[in-house]
Amino acid sequence: MKLLIKQAKIADSSSPFNGQTKDIFIVDGIISKIADSISEQADKTIQANDLHVSTGWMDVFSHFCDPGFEYRETIETGAAAAAAGGFTDVLILPNTNPVIGSKSQVEYVVQKSRTLAVNVHPIGAITKNTEGKELTEMYDMQQSGAVAFSDGNNSVQSPGILLKALQYLTAVDGIIIQIPDDKTISPQGLINEGVISTQLGLPGKPAIAEELMIARDIELVRYTNAKIHFTGVSTQKSIELITKAKAEGLNITCSVTPYHLLFNDEDLTTYDTNLKVNPPIRNKANMMALRKALQDGSIDCIASHHIPQNKDSKICEFEHAKNGMIGLETLYGAVSQIISTEKCVEILTIAPRKIFGLPINAIKEQATAKLTLFTPDTTFTFEENMIRSKSKNSAFTGKQLKGKVIGIVNGNNIVVN
The missing domain is CATH 3.20.20.140 (Metal-dependent hydrolases)
Structure with a gap:
């Protein structure tokens, strides 16, 4: 599985790319390449306005x-x-x-x-x-x-x-x-x-x-x-x-x-x-x-x-x-x-x-991909039909929230909202 994350600002103080906006290429759950622009063919591409990525x-x-x-x-x-x-x-x-x-x-x-x-x-x-x-x-x-x-x-x-x-x-x-x-x-x-x-x-x-x-x-x-x-x-x-x-x-x-x-x-x-x-x-x-x-x-x-x-x-x-x-x-x-x-x-x-005492997976080349993708300035209203949990008991339902999660990458597992 090849995944390409386009133009994501890296928010990870343990990464050599912290604060930089980069493309991230992931092959079989491993970060293969991080660069300004990557043109390799990917099975899946993730991109969004103001996209951020962290551990x-x-x-x-x-x-x-x-x-x-x-x-x-x-x-x-x-x-x-x-x-x-x-x-x-x-x-x-x-x-x-x-x-x-x-x-x-x-x-x-x-x-x-x-x-x-x-x-x-x-x-x-x-x-x-x-x-x-x-x-x-x-x-x-x-x-x-x-x-x-x-x-x-x-x-x-x-x-x-x-x-x-x-x-x-x-x-x-x-x-x-x-x-x-x-x-x-x-x-x-x-x-x-x-x-x-x-x-x-x-x-x-x-x-x-x-x-x-x-x-x-x-x-x-x-x-x-x-x-x-x-x-x-x-x-x-x-x-x-x-x-x-x-x-x-x-x-x-x-x-x-x-x-x-x-x-x-x-x-x-x-x-x-x-x-x-x-x-x-x-x-x-x-x-x-x-x-x-x-x-x-x-x-x-x-x-x-x-x-x-x-x-x-x-x-x-x-x-x-x-x-x-x-x-x-x-x-x-x-x-x-x-x-x-x-x-x-x-x-x-x-x-x-x-x-x-769990390991910190820094965002760097050859590291296992353990990533969260999000857009920090997106505002939205949280509604009950968005809830994946089996129960719906949230006091935030109907409230406006700031910051939207785009998805996660955990090794070969990719979940996009």
Whole structure:
């Protein structure tokens, strides 16, 4: 298969062609030639106005629901959504049935995704059935392909259990992903605790439920010298705690979701259940603090928190709706509204791969083609009929986004939107 990409601006700080507009010729998944103009015959040609190309994007927190909840998403439909969103690599949650908590379950994901256009990397469960009581065989899962460990939506509540997990993983240079959420604080909370929750008459979830867990886990990392990645960070104080811990040299990184950057609790006055997420979207001051932290580098990367839910779980009373929204297909169009193209590429390519120890495929001759193609200034309205995910629970439907994904190239796999 011969692919020719015409006049694409290369956005890749690790490439010798960074910032230059070039033709890229790919033969059987390998970048054969990069030049000002290439006239070789190709089986397929991609060209577009203001076309940009970067190393393939990576998401660090998505739920593909397979096995056990295939009515919400499958590995195949999740990968299709990821490709449409510009991702060549995705880390997927272990909250399946059965849980991805053993060597055989990791191998199931690895084998099932082997032929897909997107590299699907399993996150192994920290505890059996993600119940927070007994550790899994994390070493076996790592050997089989698990790139990180997390109880996913069920953050580890017991400090003793998390301490053991961190100690265990220091020996194998593993990393834990944690949603910071102390479930003993306002367990009935539905949205951010504040003026809006009072006005709407909905029980609130205070920011301290997040901030206490971050403070606790920082102490555990300080004690063990292990690695932890906080995801879904949503408050200014959380960022301050993490920034201070980083300054000490602790192995701590963090990611933020697009919806925490683009929405605040004032958007909940319509009771839109697609905005029922965990951690909840916070007030406007916290939203603006997150944007600033993303721009100044305090936040390491973006995580889609792609959580598919079927219609019955969202078209219902707010209190009965389940948490989560899909996010892979709208991540770039949302985030590119608030940060530069260069910054966006960095936090979608280099930063996540450094955190989770995956190779960075630079755009250069003789390298394997792992590319995302996009036009950063294209504006469009995101409609439900564009959604490749099996579920449609997106608060971005009907919203104008900026930056359109043209497609991905991942070795011999080419997907064009």
